[in-house]
Amino acid sequence: MIKKIFGLMLVLFVVAVANNRAGAQGSPYDFFGFGNPIGVTNTHLEGLAQSGVALTDGSVINELNPASYSFFNRTNIDIRLRFAYNQSDLGALSTSGHLVKFSGFNVGTLFSNKLGLGAAFGFAPITDAEATTVGTDSISSTISKREGGLSQFYLGASLRPISALTIGGRVDVLFGNLLTKYQTTFNSTDAIPGVFQREYAESGVRGTFGFMLSLDSLFAELRGVTIGASYSTGASLSSTQRTIVTPINTILDSIIEVNGYGYYPSKIQIGIAGRVGDRYRLEADISGQDFSSAYTFSKTKNGIGEVTLGSSNRFSLGFERMSMTNEDSRGRNFFDKIGYRIGVSYASLPFRPSPGVTVSELGASLGMGVPFASGSNVDFAGQFGIRTPSNTNVAPKDLFFKFGVTVGISEKWFVPLRHGDDDQ
């Protein structure tokens, strides 16, 4: 079976790479700053409208809160793929495009039940910067194509110091390339196009800390209720600006490199989750991230935040009928075993397309998790929504649809010590 799962993972990976072709593009808002922040990449959480800071699910490698690693009951491995389609409209103008991207891989396991010692590592994208536009004037047209985004490699661990509380920490190594290619084509046939490329290679480190508190251990009436929170520190980045000038009919290619700094802002998320019966779960989150201090490149440290960025926050609510993968699932029909998820969210986005103009996002999500082995799932989620600027005359309105797949396998690679076993 494990060969088949890895085979499916391989197919997903190949599909992502094959489709990540030059034509990929997302929203025009991807041109701002580091691009469009990606809330989560785990499809399980995408189905819950990106909520899950307080989600205590042993089969989910929860990127929102490192304190969740203490809830692993097996070794989990997942690989993720996402598709996004975006249509933007501004007056009579319309832009549409899609992208298919590899959304990362994650590995998490529990080492000690008694200590709640869990750990995880993996790779995940943080922002998408994929957009294409064309500008025209009386003598030329310029196609600007942005590619890349910010990603992270992370390594984290969690502990359960007391039975009701888990705490976790994670080191996130941020890296990425924000690349924009330009081609200016002149109306005159005498002129060759101007071809330029500028990229900002970013790298830095931040810490992410979180906790989860099971309230039922404090108040019996609150059975199944958990609160959680996480905080990611701001990251000072090393940012290298590289400009490549490529005249088409000469050999005068040049690369100009300038070293500088960038800053990716801190983020705080707070959530509450509650169980209703054995199979139903509710999750509500709120998060905030102030991009007004963020900048992708400055020649000096402590640069000024980009004026096109501001603070952002998100409210999300998810409801789930959990999938069944344990012994209780025996004898149940296939559809009864499947987990179903639904969620809604509202966000104030960090983009400031014009002075005083903000952009909000209203979204909804549907998801399902198909169990195919004990603890293993294939999760699907669809998110759709609308981004609306406060002034639709000056900024585009986005209609988006996202589809994600996560293939997760779960197996006992380690046999966690049960409560009391550590003493033996």
Place this chain on the structure above:
Amino acid sequence: MFTSHVNFSNRYHQLAAALIVVVCSSLLSSCVEKISTIGSDYVQDSVLHGTTTFSEATVLQLSPIAKPTLVVADHRYNNNYGSPYLFFGNVASENLQVWAVLKIPFLVDTVGRVLDDSLVLKMKNTFLYSPGVNSEVVDFFVYVETGHKTADSAGSLSMSDLNPTPVAHFIGSPSKDSLLKVVIQLDTGIVFPLLRTTALALVIVPGPTMNSVRAFASIDNGAVTSSPFLQLKIASGTGSYQTVRYPDYDYHIVSAPPRLQQGMFELRGSASQHERIVINTKEIRTRLSLTPFSTINSALIQFTSDPAQHTTTTVPVDTILPYLAYRDSIADDSLRHYPLISGRLSSDPNTFSYQIQTDIEYAIRHGLDSIAFELQSGFGLRSLNGATAFADDYNLNHWVFYSSDAADLTKRPKLVITYSYLK
């Protein structure tokens, strides 16, 4: 161990699952792609670009240059060395006079006495330069020169350099043959003694009734059968025999005094009348705020000619348009690079345009303060000492262009630069 909840054991099911993923992915990724100007204001860095026309003397400095030599492979040659044609003739209206010179090889003492000698020339009948007149007369004298003035090649000769008595005179009209053979009896009494020296050259000087320029084939014309030669009848012990002597070298000398007019400049290749253009790239860089990494998308340098003053010969090769050669430096003897052939502007067929984008971009990229070009009336590839050179001595065409001080501002030379750079 795993307990399977979904039966993946059937290979067909596995294949179907993989196919579904691939097909779904393909369907999703085949959504309509459309780009528009939405977002063009959000691009972080922008490409600045523009088109600017320069015609002022601070950017385009023009000056006439009469440069009768060219440097090839570190050797200096006169322009008229190795020409495939030997021009000769007069055009009174232009004060144009063209002589042809044939350096005759030394005739050693062991060769017997010359009884008779004839100069045999093959005239290219189709070549005719007679602007404004219809002259069919071919009239020329053959003189000898013994004063070492014709070594290798020469830029000028005068009658005082020649033996005052001509050794032959020819007058007639060419037949309609494309290659006319002219056999001229020379004065053996004058020529024979001089053949014993090393300095004898035969000089073809047009006569007073000739009002055109015509061309003989030279020894460099590419076909031995067309080359000029001296046919000798030599006395021997048993009677006489005939032999031929080809010239060691031959060339023509074109005298065309400049007829400069205010606000104009002129070109004539065979008279080495060129125009030098020095472009002040530092000024361009400053005026357009260009950095070394700016792209020059187009750099068209344009010259407008006065068609009323343009004259040409009858052969198709002379319909070639003026060309622009890049010089390694503004020095006279700098190397000439492969020439740029112009195109006529469709909007004005009398304006010639040359694309020098590569040269301007190179200058901007390498911080050169100025670069130089030379405008010439035509060019031909010539192999000199194994190296290729661009010579224009075969070209009698006369071009007159409006200069930087022309009264009509629209007809002045101009440089139209289109540039772009990433801010």
